[in-house]
Amino acid sequence: MYKLIKTTGESAGRQLSFLVPAQLPELCRAVTAHIYTGFLRRRFASLGKDCVIAYKATKLHGLNLVSIGNNTQISRGIQLTAWPDSAATTDPKPKIVIGDNCSIRDFCHITAANSIRIGNNLLTGTNVLITDNSHGMTERSQLEICPYLRKPVSKGAVVIGNNVWLGNNVCIMPGVTIGDGAVVGANSVVTKDVPAYSVAAGIPAKIVKQV
Numbered sequence: 001m002y003k004l005i006k007t008t009g010e011s012a013g014r015q016l017s018f019l020v021p022a023q024l025p026e027l028c029r030a031v032t033a034h035i036y037t038g039f040l041r042r043r044f045a046s047l048g049k050d051c052v053i054a055y056k057a058t059k060l061h062g063l064n065l066v067s068i069g070n071n072t073q074i075s076r077g078i079q080l081t082a083w084p085d086s087a088a089t090t091d092p093k094p095k096i097v098i099g100d101n102c103s104i105r106d107f108c109h110i111t112a113a114n115s116i117r118i119g120n121n122l123l124t125g126t127n128v129l130i131t132d133n134s135h136g137m138t139e140r141s142q143l144e145i146c147p148y149l150r151k152p153v154s155k156g157a158v159v160i161g162n163n164v165w166l167g168n169n170v171c172i173m174p175g176v177t178i179g180d181g182a183v184v185g186a187n188s189v190v191t192k193d194v195p196a197y198s199v200a201a202g203i204p205a206k207i208v209k210q211v
Contacts (some may be wrong), residue, residue, distance in 0.1 A: 010030065022060045029055075030057045033054045034052065037051065037052050040060070043063040043065070044066050044068065046068065048071070050070055050142065051073070052074070058078065059079065059105070061081040062095065063148035066096045069120070071084070071100055073104075074097055075133055076107075079133060082109075082111075083095070083111070083112065083133070096116045097117045098141075100121070100160070101120055105125055106126045107126055107127050108126070108130075110130045111130075113130050114123070114156065116131075118160045120162045122166070125166060125168030125186060128170045129171040130173045131172070131173065132156065133155075133174060134153055134174070136151060147203040154174055156174050156176075157175070158176025160172070160177075161179050162195060164184075166184045167183075167185050168186040168187070169187045170184050170190065173189065176192065176193060178190070178194045179193075182194045182200065183201065184199075185202075185208075187203070188200060192205070194207070197211040
């Protein structure tokens, strides 16, 4: 049965390749992304010119606290969440600010209960986590509560400068500042500041090169 399905399916695919232009699937994805972006636009604090958010996001929350600059591209599967806290209820500034010309790749997760500020020209790999918070404290009373129900707690804001490159599976943890032009190697967990124009890698990430 499997062999029949495989043969029939591949034969149909070959026939379609003669009838359908190779660019059509990519064109369909682009059209869908622009429709999706238009649908979401009014929910953001601000969404700049020529921004595109690919269909579809995994989770979106608190978009009225998110500001994105011009020409930023966000790929599919994004988790973009901003969680208001009592200390910031009167603060009109967005919890998450992303600059111009950023490219945020598939399945990235950006979550703020305090403040995440990202400069211009950020390039990420896939599956990158940028967070300024965790689910509650590590006290006994908190650990007896379902993690999902614990109030997000922030240990400090996250700041990422201009022209930063984050490799695949990088985790940027609360309270971290990453300077302009920095590179963070794949699979790194950043728990301390990364100076401008340096390369960091490892768990926890350490500076391996500085220009």
